[in-house]
Amino acid sequence: MPTVDRVLQAETGTEQTAVEPPARPDPEPIVSVVVPALNEAQNLPHVFARLPRVDEVILVDGGSTDDTVAVARRLRPDIRVVTQNRRGKGNALACGFAACTGDIIVMIDADGSTDPGEIPSFVEALRAGADFAKGSRFQPGGGSADITRLRRAGNKALSVLVNVLFGTSYSDLCYGYNAFWACHLDVFGLDSTSPAPEGADGRLWGDGFEIETLLNLRAARARLAIEEVPSFEHNRIHGVSNLNALTDGIRVLRTIAREWPRRRRDMSRPVAERAAR
Template identity: 60%
Template sequence: MSSSVRPADAGQDPLDQSARNYRPISTHLAIAPPVSVVIPAMNEAENLPYVFKTLPAWIHEVVLVDGNSTDDTVAVARELWPGVKVVRQRGKGKGDALIAGFAACTGDILVMIDADGSADGHEIVSYVSALVSGADFAKGSRFANGGGTDDMTPIRKLGNHVLCSVVNTKFGARYTDLCYGYNAFWRHCLDKIELDCTGFEVETLMNIRVVKAGLKVQEIPSHEYLRIHGVSNLRAVRDGIRVLKVILGERSHRVRRARRSARVLPYGPRQGEVS
């Protein structure tokens, strides 16, 4: 499908773009920069029709990251959205897929959405509205007023609540939801949050690092539906432990980066660098 917005000039900060570069996209949102939607998918051919039919026609591009599917995931995506950009995932895991997808995007705003039919693409306008209005990072929440979920067991809900409380206490955040994969953000955020994990815990990592970077975060009420076809790869205990390790390891991550920088200073600039 063709885009109804004009890509911003390369290299410019999206917040510095003149509004005249953006065109009206709906009665709810007067202007919007180019929006790239990243969809990690592995064997989701049956679910993609439900995902794609909810995506707004004004989206700049759809980036499908294929995790070596053995079904018709790629063929179905190309049939549903002829201009889809397909990225073949080399590694494994959701975090790895998202990193590859973000690198392939050309839009000013990046939206991450699951391929199982649990997220409603019609909500994207709310995320983009928050970003255009001044937020750096629009974070979906199933527990904010107006949100909801059809796909969370009591044990998962308890675990999410506990982990969310730990993040809020440790990093000064005020999240109502932590482990949710429906988010949107300006491209410039990637320069301030180093993504270096491969699994489902990538969502928690992003939520922590946007707070540590001092970025403006706005929660967006979102409704999570049941997966339509197939079985989720999410495992509550296993992935909960991985999320906890990310939370506990974040402070040491910052210290390690500071120490690496300190060790480089005495040696002066490296080849290709300017002091």
């Protein structure tokens, strides 16, 4: 189709070109950042100082006994504070995601290990066409000051396993720095409303550190467009991590085992049915 209209001017007999107005640029997406925190009052000043301009910050408090909430509100009077309804990082993220009002949701840690200054790289990957921007410490430009040899080897082995079973090409399975378009939230099937079940630890599956693997596997199952973003993991600034390489590694293995049959069922569905999901 022509981009200009030729308009004959009867009075002068001349031809005038009427140029169409330029297309408006896409509006900036609204960015929400979710920060799960449990007794991170000492770390929040460092984390919030590195935050770029974002539209919404949601702190999910896990029942802190220090001044985490007060410090967060002092540093960012516009912050929204959500109290998680069960235990664990996964439940904190589920509660935070459910409270977001933005177009893009970014998840970072409150201990200073994930660099908030990298958020624009994740947003750019999404704006360039990705549905799910996945942080990787093992892409060129990424790295870690914190990961041990044991955790690195375990992460590598688990990544290879998932790549074989799920047809992915992940370089870093167990890393908690991700961003995604909010319209895909339902893909992850996270429960942010059920009360804590009776049992040994009072958690649903996905409420612990296995949440990072769960998000990656369900993004793959849903065939989201996934882009790995190089990221550098820093040492925790203050305090001690609750991560346990052995027990949390077992939970990751169990997550893979639980999600794999669902992946096979998805693949066995007719193409038309899969497209309709």
